[in-house]
Every structure is written in structure tokens, then in C-alpha cells.
Amino acid sequence: MSNKRNRNIRARMARTGESFMEAARAVDGDDLMYHRRDWAHSGWARLLPSSAHILETIVATATMENVDGNLRHLFKDRAARLRFPQGVATAVSWVEDPIDDETRALSEEAEAAFRAALAAAGRPVPGTVGELAVLLAELGVYQHSILPSGKEQWRAGPDLSAPEDVLPLPASWLAREEERRWRLVTGRPALALARHLRDQGLKADLSTTILRLVQDSGLPADEARRGLEGMAYRGWMTAHRHDAQLRHADLRELDEHARFTLRPDLEAMAAELTPEDPDDDDTADAVIDWNASPWKVYRSAEQDHDLSSESLAVLASLPFPIEHPDGAAGMLSLRDLAEAQGMSVEATVRALYELEGVGALKWDDERRRAVTSGSVPFAV
Numbered sequence: 001m002s003n004k005r006n007r008n009i010r011a012r013m014a015r016t017g018e019s020f021m022e023a024a025r026a027v028d029g030d031d032l033m034y035h036r037r038d039w040a041h042s043g044w045a046r047l048l049p050s051s052a053h054i055l056e057t058i059v060a061t062a063t064m065e066n067v068d069g070n071l072r073h074l075f076k077d078r079a080a081r082l083r084f085p086q087g088v089a090t091a092v093s094w095v096e097d098p099i100d101d102e103t104r105a106l107s108e109e110a111e112a113a114f115r116a117a118l119a120a121a122g123r124p125v126p127g128t129v130g131e132l133a134v135l136l137a138e139l140g141v142y143q144h145s146i147l148p149s150g151k152e153q154w155r156a157g158p159d160l161s162a163p164e165d166v167l168p169l170p171a172s173w174l175a176r177e178e179e180r181r182w183r184l185v186t187g188r189p190a191l192a193l194a195r196h197l198r199d200q201g202l203k204a205d206l207s208t209t210i211l212r213l214v215q216d217s218g219l220p221a222d223e224a225r226r227g228l229e230g231m232a233y234r235g236w237m238t239a240h241r242h243d244a245q246l247r248h249a250d251l252r253e254l255d256e257h258a259r260f261t262l263r264p265d266l267e268a269m270a271a272e273l274t275p276e277d278p279d280d281d282d283t284a285d286a287v288i289d290w291n292a293s294p295w296k297v298y299r300s301a302e303q304d305h306d307l308s309s310e311s312l313a314v315l316a317s318l319p320f321p322i323e324h325p326d327g328a329a330g331m332l333s334l335r336d337l338a339e340a341q342g343m344s345v346e347a348t349v350r351a352l353y354e355l356e357g358v359g360a361l362k363w364d365d366e367r368r369r370a371v372t373s374g375s376v377p378f379a380v
Contacts, residue, residue: 006331034060036156043163043177044141047110049094051129052136054083059133059142060156070152071130088130102308113173120168139166165249178248182233188289189223190230194269197262205263210256221256228254228262236269237262293363294320294334295352298345316345 012023035056039045045053058074061067067074071088084090094111095104118125126132133154137144143155162181164174182190196217197206213224229251231237239246241260254260290297301315316338319331338348355361 034064036060036158036160038160042160043181044160046106046177047114047163047169047173048132049092049107049111050096051084051090051092052132055129055133055136056156059154062154063156068147068151068153071133071154074154084129086128088128088133090129092126092129092132109173113170114167117163117167117169162249162252165252178233182230184290186226186230186233189219189227190234190236191273192219193217193224193227194231194236194273197264198269198273202264203266205261207259207261209259210254214256225252225254231269234268234272235265236272237264239263291365293352293356293365294318295349295356296363298334298349299353302346312345 008027009023012018012026016023018026035053039053039056039060062069062074075084075087094107096107115125123135126135133142134144136142137154140161141156143153143157145153145155147153163169164177169177193213196219200216210221210224213219213228214221217224219227228237228239229248232239232246232248232251239251239260239262241250241258246254246260289300292300298312298315302312313335316334319333319336322332334345334348337352338345352361356363
């Protein structure tokens with residue numbers, strides 16, 4: 001992402017009052033593609049073949065640009081660039097050459113889990129990209145409809161269901177996904193919510209609602225739901241409504257006014273919430289806060305043994321916005337900074353921590369969101 005591009009986008013924003021995303025679409029034209037923010041960390045990205053990510057960008061881009069038509073029409077201008085040489089008839093494959101042994105093993109495991117889930121659900125395994133798109137629409141990942149004009153419409157809605165909510169996946173796959181979801185999604189809000197409840201003197205069953213937890217804890221509603229899901233995963237509590245225990249999927253969809261009973265396991269909670277200082281909490285260290293500074297995200301990911309060196313290299317190459325005191329702005333990555341200084345990425349991360357510690361720089365996530373996110377649930 002070049003500085004020239006960002007200058008053009010900012011100039012258009014100043015001239016038209018458009019958001020960053022709107023101005024970027026106008027500047028980039030057909031070169032700008034989208035996907036939903038939740039896609040990268042969703043189980044779908046790991047369960048499905050790599051062609052599913054390309055399908056996601058096509059449907060999400062059609063959603064953003066309000067383009068209608070069947071899949072052949074949506075693929076027409078992008079098929080060659082997006083590796084669909086046969087359009088909707090392109091075969092799907094989990095294992096692609098060249099591929100390293102670790103990636104091959106993970107791909108084969110994902111394919112086996114997907115096939116087992118479809119067999120259990122009585123559904124055929126899709127053989128082409130077109131068949132995969134239809135299956136995902138039937139599962140609610142996309143919305144596919146016929147307009148009064150007779151034209152087809154494909155849309156990617158803002159709410160992305162987890163695979164386990166719509167498919168009977170094998171227990172081994174679910175266990176690994178639950179652990180990954182804890183590290184990436186539910187862990188930090190679970191720790192925040194559990195500490196709040198502990199500090200409020202929780203000693204017994206609590207009758208409450210999402211709205212009440214929001215008001216008392218200060219967490220947003222979605223974070224409160226994720227917190228409950230994470231607490232349930234760690235065995236810190238169970239949630240019950242109308243004498244039935246709520247599943248993790250139920251907690252994700254719980255209405256903010258729905259009353260439920262939270263039954264804590266105080267011993268299990270206390271064991272993982274000690275010591276008091278979250279910086280010394282091994283559980284907190286295992287959770288990546290993706291809203292933190294790029295150098296903190298990198299260090300957290302580096303300590304996560306499930307992330308390969310290749311994944312860390314990709315993470316180091318992701319651009320983030322910077323602004324200088326004179327108002328100049330641009331986009332850089334940790335890799336850019338390291339190469340500019342003739343340092344390794346790890347040494348650059350250490351230097352950024354030191355500079356932040358002495359007040360020479362400051363990470364402002366609210367400003368980052370204002371600059372890069374716009375007001376839509378998609379990421380460039």
C-alpha cells in the first residue's frame with residue numbers, strides 16, 4: 001500500500017467528506033477487493049479449501065459495490081486474476097502443489113473433517129467452486145436470492161456463523177477450534193468479564209442479562225457474549241435459561257434482554273485469575289489482543305507456539321498507519337521498518353517497545369480505526 005495511494009485517498013476524503021473506505025474504492029476502482037473482517041479468524045478459513053477465500057472476496061466485493069448477477073457474471077472480470085481458470089466449474093482442492101509437509105497435513109485434516117461433517121449432515125461434497133458457493137449459501141454463509149427482475153443476487157452479510165453452528169464437525173476438530181477461538185476471540189473478554197464479576201464479589205448463582213452485564217462491566221454487548229463463551233469454555237461457569245444449559249452457539253446469539261442464570265465455578269475461576277496483575281497472568285499472555293500496537297501483536301503471536309515462522313513473516317508484512325507530528329502520514333509494516341534500519345524484525349520490535357516506554361511514540365487504536373476501518377464490516 002503506497003504512500004502515493006494514501007495521499008490520493010486522503011486528498012479525496014478532504015475534498016468530498018467520504019470515509020476512508022469510500023475514498024479508497026473511488027481511487028482504486030476494480031483493484032480494490034474486500035472480505036469480511038471475521039473471515040480471516042473464522043473456522044471457515046481453516047476448514048475450507050483456499051479457493052473459498054477467493055470466493056469470499058468476490059461475494060464480499062459484490063456486496064460492497066452493490067453488484068448483482070449470477071456467479072458467472074461476478075467471476076467474469078476476476079476469474080484469471082483469482083485463479084479460477086474454469087470459472088464456476090473450477091475444481092476445488094484442499095491440497096495444492098507446491099506445498100510444505102505441515103501445510104499438507106493441516107489441509108488433509110481439514111478436508112477429512114469437512115467431508116465427515118457433510119456425510120453426517122447428508123450433504124454431498126462440492127466438487128467445483130460453483131457447488132461450494134451454493135453449499136455455503138444453503139448453510140447461511142452467504143445470501144443468495146432471485147430479485148423481482150429475475151437477476152440473481154449474492155451477498156455476504158455482516159454476521160458470519162461459525163462452522164460448528166451449522167455443521168456436525170468431528171470432536172477432534174472442534175476441540176482444536178475451541179482452543180484457537182479462545183486465544184484469538186474469546187480469551188481477553190472472558191478474562192475482563194471474569195475479573196469484573198470477581199471484583200463485584202460474585203459468590204453464587206447470578207440471574208442477569210447481557211444488557212445488565214454491559215451496564216455493569218462497561219464491555220460492549222458482543223464482547224460480553226464472547227466473554228461468556230470464553231468463560232464457559234474454560235469451565236469457569238455454565239449459563240442456564242428455562243432450566244436448559246446454554247451451548248456456546250446459544251451464548252453467541254443471546255438477546256441482550258434475555259434473562260439467564262450464570263452458575264460460576266469459583267475455584268476454577270480463581271485458579272486462572274491469580275495473580276491479580278494481568279501482565280503476570282499466563283492465561284492473559286496466551287491471548288492475542290489484535291487491537292494492540294503492531295509490535296505488541298507480533299510479540300504475542302511470537303509467543304503462540306501454534307503460529308509458524310511463515311505466519312509470523314506474513315504478520316510482519318501487514319501494513320499499519322503512521323502519523324508524524326507535522327501531520328505527514330503513511331503506511332508501514334514491521335518488515336519495512338526492519339529493512340530500513342538493517343535490523344531483524346525481532347530487534348525492531350524490541351526497539352519499538354523501548355521507544356514507546358520513553359514516550360517517543362504512542363499507539364492510538366481509535367485513530368487507527370478512524371483511518372483504516374470506515375464504517376463497514378469489511379477489511380481491504
